[in-house]
Amino acid sequence: MSSIKDLIYFDYDKAKSLNSQLNGGIISELTRAMEEETGLSTEIGFDIKVLKGSVGGTDKGKTFKTEKIELYHELLNEIEKSLFEKKILTDINDEFDNGGIPFNDFLKKVPDFTYIKSTGWSSFEDFERFKHIMDNFNEIQRLIFASVLENNPEVIKQKEQINDLRKEIRSSNKSNKTSELRKLNAIEKNFDKTIETEAGAVFLDETFIDRVKTFLNTFSANRLNFRLAPFDVFNDFQILANLKSEYLVNGDFENVIYTYGSRPNIKLSVFGIITSCPQKTDVRVDLNDEYLGYEDEDLKDEEIFVKAFRGVFSSFEGFEKFFFVPTYPKISVSPIAIYREVKFE
Template sequence: MKSIKDLIYFDINKAKSLISQLNGGLLNEISRAVEDENEESAGIGFDVKIIKGNIGEKSKEKTIKTERISVYHEMLNSIENDLNENGLLTSINSSFDKWESSFNDFMDEIPKLSYVKATGWGSFEDFERFKRIFTNFNEIQRLIFGSVLLENPELIALKEQLEAAKKVAYQNKDRNNRSKELNKVRAIENKVDELLKSESDVHLFDEDWISKVKTFLDTFSPNRLNFRLLPLDDFGDFQILCNLKSEYMLEGNFENTIYTYGSRPNVKLTVIGIITSCPRKEDTRVHPSDEYIGTSETELSAESHFDKAFRNVFDSFEAFEKFFFVPNYPKIAISPIAIYREVIINKKK
């Protein structure tokens, strides 16, 4: 089955490692095309200038990028073929279409798989983009809803007061006096917000709450970029979760991908990778803290008390992390090699 692939994400390091293991070494043409142009130092993103010469810079850069993308496709096709030949790659969609038992029985088979390929409805979740929008949400709302009240006399008067108060506050060099003036600024800003609320449908979040949410996200999801795929239309709770590395987005950055496909694409995408987390309906794992079951506190040494306390702290962290893209049954997580849109070639007879 031949297809055309529009690559969105490609983890070049995972791909080279996998090809090396499957073929006993990197292919010469891959080494030539990928490494000859000093890719390791130049970076993957297409916004990086690869050629430093002044003559024919743009045309040569474009040629190298085209060659690199072409090689990525060859690498991906090679990986899929080799994994299939070795019986290591499972198509989630095809397997489920042929499955004759229940969905729960199908889920019991998932932990036995290694590399999987799946096609379905996807969505990208960029936490940095979310934090940026969320942090500026109130200002955006004020701009949008305030624009329809530009002729409102009360709003005009408040804005004049606000400008005057800011000028006084920022020019005041005495710390105590400046603090008092800034309080006056905030009081006028609150009056402006109250006027917007009374005259429009504006919704504003509490600024302290916004700050606390940002702190929470900065702590538990810094620089997080996720991809979520729903391969089975009738079983939306079965999802494949992927943590992405921004440098392997082939449009140079995630913003360009959004402009092309959208954060929640309305065409089905395909992902291929190895399963890294596969929760069961009943957790049968042996927990590290189980060694203390049946042991009283008086029987523990000082070192064991210390060790047990630290494990409890890490257990609480694990509970927090479940809020952020840690899969729960029947979701699974994979380490993705590639994400792409695949178009199957159907030759006319």
Template sequence: MQSIKDLIYFDFDKAKSINSQLNGGAISELTRAIEEEGGLSSEIGFDIKILKGKLGESDKERSIRTERIELYHELLNEVEKSLTEKKILNDLNASFEDGGKSFNDFLIDVPSFTYVKATGWCSFEDFERFKRIMANFNEIQRLIFASVLQNNPEAKKFKEQINDLRKELKTKNNNTKELLKLKAIEKNFDKTMVSETGAIFLDEVFIERVETFLNTFTPNRLNFRLAPFDIFNDFQILANLKSKYLVNGDFENIIYTYGSRPNIKLSIVGVITSCPQKDEVRVDLNDEYIGYEESELKEEAVFEKAFRNVFSTFENFEKFFFVPSYPKIAVSPIAIYREVKIK
């Protein structure tokens, strides 16, 4: 069965590496073309003749981009085909729905999988976008609800005072007294909006602390979450995406086309990188100190033990953000796309 793919995300470097290992560079001409298409000079290096004599720069860019995406599809199809033929790629939907096993038996098989493909309902979680919304939340509330109070005498008075003070502050540098006065009037204006319109304002200190927390644990984080099964939706695939591999350039383009929570099912292909199990099977490397008293350890061992315990504490913080818990799994994605199958 063949299919048409609308490619959203493609990790070319990972796909090229897999293809090289499986096929010895059987489609090296395609990968070379993709690598060399970055420049816009006549020395582009394409074996496939896509550029005509005297094209303008924008025409060249369009031709290159079109050909690059076509080559991405060729490479992706080759990688999926090779992984399937070597029985390395498991289609999770088919493994469960056509495997004749219960869900619990299916979960027992999952740790033995390496490369997987799955199709289901999904969502994108952009932490940078979340921080932008948080930072501008109160101003957006003021923009929306201030218009409701246009005929409110008290609100009109506050708005006039705020405008006058802002004009003064533009001509006076670092006027602390006027700035504090402005903050106080803005706060009273917010209280009026809350009582008259039901507007909601977040505490500014809370916003700053949330931003600090996110900057510490989730800098530049773009996550993808997919549930392959409609009924057993606690089984999910989690993936961290790299912005440079978004085919359309940035996440805003995904929002405008598919939405942050698409209402059509998408597919993901990748290698499992984390597969928590119901009963912990890992060896805790800090267990080497069990049975030793502090007095029995050398000074450098005491320091190392304390230092490693700090990392264990950080690990618990990280569990709040996209570290999978049973029965979820994490996947390092090769590609994310919408697939239209041709029977």
């Protein structure tokens, strides 16, 4: 069955490397010339046929962009075809729907999969956008709820006081404006209390906002995550992926939100290699077990130091589980492509 794909995310570098390994790195002059003109200054491992007419000005850049996306589709289709033929790529939905085994038995097979493809309900989680929203949350609340009370005499008076004091602070030549800033802060707090009481606004504590941002900056800086549930019934089985913003086909995540939404109401597909597959019973060897049976007095000073540091790193695992480290039965993949697929005979 053939398909049409609307690409949302495509890791070209990873796809090029994978295709080169699969197909021997055969390079056509046409592809190389096109890559030089479009700025894709790397080589891919298969021959792609591109029909190009003479263009000029703005249309030329648009044509090159179109050709680049055509190149992505050709490369993606070539990789998927090669992996399926070599029985390395598993379609998760097809494997379960047509496998004829209970779900728990299916989960036991998952660790044996390498490259996978799956379609289902999904969501995008942009932590930078989340921090930006938190930064502006209180101001947005003031804008919305104060407008509801625009005829309230108390609100009108407080808004005038705030505006007048802000103008005074901006125009003042005083080097120390501490007293004016304190007065402004007090009036703004009274303003917030008024719209909380009169309109039901809810404000976040500024200290809480700063602490949440510190936590996010420490453990999930610049994270853009993708989450997909292949099955409507067993929705605790999810596929998680961390995305790199430079591989978003339309440039940035805002375009994805405007097109599909942060929680799409159309099923999407993800294709990648499994990078984490937790089991119900952890079968991993704990590398810190090398110190079991030893007391500190049995170790050299440098070994005691190393043991302590490695214990600290191990304790970080608990924090990391808050942010996209999969727990059974979820898995994570290193994504090559995310797209909407339309199949046809």
